[in-house]
Amino acid sequence: MKKKTKILIVDDEPMNIFVFKDIFSNNKLYNCQYADNGEKAIEIFHIFVPDIIILDIMLPGIDGYEVCQKIRQDPKHKFVKIIMVSGKAMLDERLKGYDSGADDYIIKPFEQEELLAKIKVFSRLKYVEEIENSQANLLTLLSHETKTPMSGIMGAVELLMSEDLDPNHIDLLSIVHESTKQLLNFIEKISLYYRLTHDHKIQLENMDILSLINNVLDDLQSKISQKSIQINLQNRNDCNILADFYFLQIAVKNIIENAIKYSKDKGEIQIDIFQESGLCKIIISDQGPGISLEDQSDLFDAFCIKDIKHHHKGLGLSLATSQLILSLHNGCINIDSEPDKGASFCIQLPIYETNK
Structure with a gap:
C-alpha cells in the first residue's frame, strides 16, 4: 500500500482553509493537518512530521518566514519541502522566503492543478533525496564497519604466511590474502566515491x-x-x-x-x-x-x-x-x-x- 504524503497547511484565513480542505479532503493520496498561526504550526510540525508544508507568509504571532527558519534549524528535517503562499510574491518577498529556507512559492489565488502538481513534484523529490541520503549513510557504515575487520584478517594471514607451513596451506592463505585485499580495495573505492560526491574540495x-x-x-x-x-x-x-x-x-x-x-x-x-x-x-x-x-x-x-x-x-x-x-x-x-x-x-x- 502506497504511503500517503503528509501535508501541514498553515493559514489564518478560514476561507483559505476551506479551499484547502475542499482540495484534499477526498484525495486518498494525502494526509493533511491544519494550523492557523505560526506557534501552532511548529507544535503540530514536531508531532505530525509532514513531508510538505504549505505555509502562508502573513500569520498572527510569528510569521511564515520565522516558522520556516525554525524548521530549517533542525538538520533532521532538511528534506521537508516548504511551499510559501503569498498574495503578492514580489521579488524581495520571494528572495526573503528562499533565504529563510522555502523551496517554492505559490501565489493566491492559485489554480488547484498547479498546487497538486507542485505537491507531486516535491513529494517525489523528497523521496529521492531521502533514498540518496540513506544510500550515502549505508556506504559510510559499510566502509567504517568492514575496514577494521578486513585489516585484521590481512594482518593475521600475513603473520601465518611468515611461518614454516605446508605449500598447500600457503596457497590457501594466499587466496584468502588476495581476496581480502580485493575487498579492502573495493571498500576504499566506495569511500573515495562517497567523498567526491559530497562536496569534497580539491587542492589545485x-x-x-x-x-x-x-x-x-x-x-x-x-x-x-x-x-x-x-x-x-x-x-x-x-x-x-x-x-x-x-x-x-x-x-x-x-x-x-x-x-x-x-x-x-x-x-x-x-x-x-x-x-x-x-x-x-x-x-x-x-x-x-x-x-x-x-x-x-x-x-x-x-x-x-x-x-x-x-x-x-x-x-x-x-x-x-x-x-x-x-x-x-x-x-x-x-x-x-x-x-x-x-x-x-x-x-x-x-x-x-x-x-x-
Whole structure:
C-alpha cells in the first residue's frame, strides 16, 4: 500500500482553509493537518512530521518566514519541502522566503492543478533525496564497519604466511590474502566515491602531467612486469595543468590499470601526451578485447552491474570515480573502442598558462 504524503497547511484565513480542505479532503493520496498561526504550526510540525508544508507568509504571532527558519534549524528535517503562499510574491518577498529556507512559492489565488502538481513534484523529490541520503549513510557504515575487520584478517594471514607451513596451506592463505585485499580495495573505492560526491574540495597546484604519469607507472610497475607489457610513452608537448596531484593520480591510475587488466601478456599500451586547442590531452590505448557501443553507454555508471564479469575487472566504480575527479578539474574523459580492436581513453584537461 502506497504511503500517503503528509501535508501541514498553515493559514489564518478560514476561507483559505476551506479551499484547502475542499482540495484534499477526498484525495486518498494525502494526509493533511491544519494550523492557523505560526506557534501552532511548529507544535503540530514536531508531532505530525509532514513531508510538505504549505505555509502562508502573513500569520498572527510569528510569521511564515520565522516558522520556516525554525524548521530549517533542525538538520533532521532538511528534506521537508516548504511551499510559501503569498498574495503578492514580489521579488524581495520571494528572495526573503528562499533565504529563510522555502523551496517554492505559490501565489493566491492559485489554480488547484498547479498546487497538486507542485505537491507531486516535491513529494517525489523528497523521496529521492531521502533514498540518496540513506544510500550515502549505508556506504559510510559499510566502509567504517568492514575496514577494521578486513585489516585484521590481512594482518593475521600475513603473520601465518611468515611461518614454516605446508605449500598447500600457503596457497590457501594466499587466496584468502588476495581476496581480502580485493575487498579492502573495493571498500576504499566506495569511500573515495562517497567523498567526491559530497562536496569534497580539491587542492589545485601547478604541475607537469608527465611527472604525474611517470609516478603512476612506477606504482603499477609490478602489474606491468607480471604481464610483460610494453608501455610506449610519447610526450609531444610539455603540459602544465592546475590539479590536485593526489586525486588526479587516482583518476589516471584507474584508467591505466584498467588497460593493464584487459591487455594480453606481452601486449602493448600506448600513452600519448600532447596539447590541442588549449587542452592537455592524454590518450591511453590498449590492445584488449575492446568494448561494444552498447556497453560504452554504461561504462562510467558507478553502480551499473548488468555485466558483472566486466564490473569486477575494473569497469564501473573505478572509471566512474575517474570521470568524477576529472570533472572536478574541469576536464573530461572519452572512449573510442570497437570489439576486438582495443580501447582508447582520451583524458582532456585545461592547460595552465604560466605567463598569465
